[in-house]
Amino acid sequence: xxxxxxxxxxxxxxxxxxxxxxxxxxxSDSLLSTVLQSGxxxxxxxxxxxxxxxxxxxxxxxxxxxxxxxxxxxSHCTQSRLICRISGEVxxxxxxxxxxxxxxxxxxxxxxxxxxxxxxxxxPRTKDKFWLDQAQKVYVM
Numbered sequence: 001x002x003x004x005x006x007x008x009x010x011x012x013x014x015x016x017x018x019x020x021x022x023x024x025x026x027x028s029d030s031l032l033s034t035v036l037q038s039g040x041x042x043x044x045x046x047x048x049x050x051x052x053x054x055x056x057x058x059x060x061x062x063x064x065x066x067x068x069x070x071x072x073x074x075s076h077c078t079q080s081r082l083i084c085r086i087s088g089e090v091x092x093x094x095x096x097x098x099x100x101x102x103x104x105x106x107x108x109x110x111x112x113x114x115x116x117x118x119x120x121x122x123x124p125r126t127k128d129k130f131w132l133d134q135a136q137k138v139y140v141m
Contacts, residue, residue: 040065041072057088082140086110086124097138102128105138 021028044060047053048069054061060069082091084107091097096108100123111132115121121132 036068037072040069042075044069044072044074046074055083055085084110086114097140098135099138100128100130101134102126102130108137111135 017028020026027034040060043058047055048058048060048066056062059065082097082105083089084091084095084097085104086106087110089095089107089109091105091107097105098108098111099105100121102123104123104125106124111121114124115132119132120129121135122129
């Protein structure tokens with residue numbers, strides 16, 4: 001009899017909270033949770049769940065936020081920026097995106113910084129070696 005009274009009391013408390021939230025137009029989640037979810041969904045992309053495309057600087061790509069964001073929608077970007085995987089800098093007219101013969105794209109500044117004295121660049125992802133003049137400028141429309 002004690003168990004049924006306790007479960008009835010818990011159900012009553014739950015019903016009261018639900019009615020109170022509805023009456024005062026409150027949300028049952030905390031404000032922190034709501035703000036965190038909206039921030040994560042604003043920056044969440046499909047790359048955040050790819051084993052090869054994750055970024056160390058992206059909060060959604062790293063645990064535990066990656067797990068928290070699994071049920072959230074992906075962001076919709078109408079404008080995007082190219083970011084160099086080596087330096088983390090934006091690739092634009094001042095730091096042109098350069099494609100190595102293996103298809104990987106990096107910023108021109110980063111390639112010049114990592115270039116050896118003999119003009120050879122080593123791709124950080126594949127460890128392939130190329131002459132810097134083999135890299136081609138990428139034009140984005």
